[in-house]
Amino acid sequence: MTDHMMMPGVQAPTSPLSAKLVILALALGGFAIGTTEFAAMALLPYFAQDFGVTEARAADAISAYALGVVIGAPSLAILGAKMKRRVLLVSLMLAFAVFNGLSALAPGYNSFLVMRFLSGLPHGAYFGVAALVIAAAVPPGKRSSAVAKMFLGLTVATTLGVPLANYLAQFLGWRSGFGIVAILGLMTAIAVYIVAPRVPADPNASPLKELGALKNRQVWLTLLTGAIGFSGFFAVYTYLASTMTQSMGLSPNLVPWMLMLVGLGMTVFTLVFGWTTDRNQTGTALFSLIVGAIILMLYPVSTGSLQTYVPLVFTLGIVGGISLPLQIRLMDVAGDSQQLAQALHHAGFNLGNAIGPFLAARAIAAGHDFPVSGYVGAIMSLIGLALFLITLADRRRSLRMMPV
Helix, strand or coil, rough: CCCCHHHCCCCCCHHHHHHHHHHHHHHHHHHHHHHHHHHHHHHHHHHHHHHHHCHHHCHHHHHHHHHHHHHHHHHHHHCCCCCCCCHHHHHHHHHHHHHHHHHHHHCCCHHHHHHHHHHHHHHHHHHHHHHHHHHHHCCHHHHHHHHHHHHHHHHHHHHHHHHHHHHHHHHCCCCCCCHHHHHHHHHHHHHHHHHCCCCCCCCCCCCCHHHHHHCHHHHHHHHHHHHHHHHHHHHHHHHHHHHHHHHHCCCHCCCHHHHHHHHHHHHHHHHHHHHHHHHHHHHHHHHHHHHHHHHHHHHHHHCCCCCHHHHHHCCCHHCCCCHHHHHHHHHHHHCCHHHHHHHHHHHHHHHHHHCCCHHHHHHHHHCCCHHHHHHHHHHHHHHHHHHHHHHHHHHHHHHHHCCC
């Protein structure tokens, strides 16, 4: 039985050209989402000053977006269970465009905070549904590579979109960054409407079936592996600028270049892991968690010089590589709850975005220097590894208990 046969309500693979157009359209949405998510951190000093609030309070806007992702991902996946996936994707991107546009027009900080929360709602559901659409548009053996290409939009956003938004903010004001994201969202909605497969909604789909994911132990273990295992990346990424400027004494002008290097590493390893996941899903996940933990453990040591720091920062993309094999694994274990499981995957990673920096902040507050974030991240990757090993053991036990 093929993976497509195991996944309910999917269409047969489309032509190679059509599949490429679908991936390109959905990657544009990933670029828009990645830009607004990460650029908000770069634009924070500008909108804090404009609204007359402290940077600490302005950071609540970033948390509000993440909260929107966590709440919106499962809610919209369930509510959209009976919708055509093409229609659902277009609707999500239209909402994303509107709320980012309103973020750019917000008259005060409180209204801006609300718009950032609403902007985050479509995030997880979009990526979850987009991954399912792409996986159904290609042969079973190329699912991971195709989904990886869609996620290039997200990684390219960290490489180009964020520095561009920061650059524009200096000349056109911070509102231009969110305005451009709104335009990108609208362009994505139009592109998806034109090229996405016109497949009827699954007649057997229902919110109740999607909720079945909440009773699936394999889904929960896989989600926990991702949320915990990936939180180590955010522990380091959040304090990368502080590590460079305060711990290493480097010029702030080098920070954007280092952030671009992180994005480049994520882009390269996303493509590599797409290829390897198609061939060995479990091996790719284990490699990411084990090697990722080693890289994070070496991070504090690498801060001794720029010559050791640069290559290590590039390899941080290996830590983020855990996302892809876990996303494909969810397609295999979620049964009738595909949409909810995929959306929860992205909600879980945003939870990791909160856990990693929070724990690193506790270590820094205890008197350690910023590079300690690497040790915190390594511990989280090792916990993620332990959870994944439990996940594999649970799966083997369940398969042995199945009737022949």
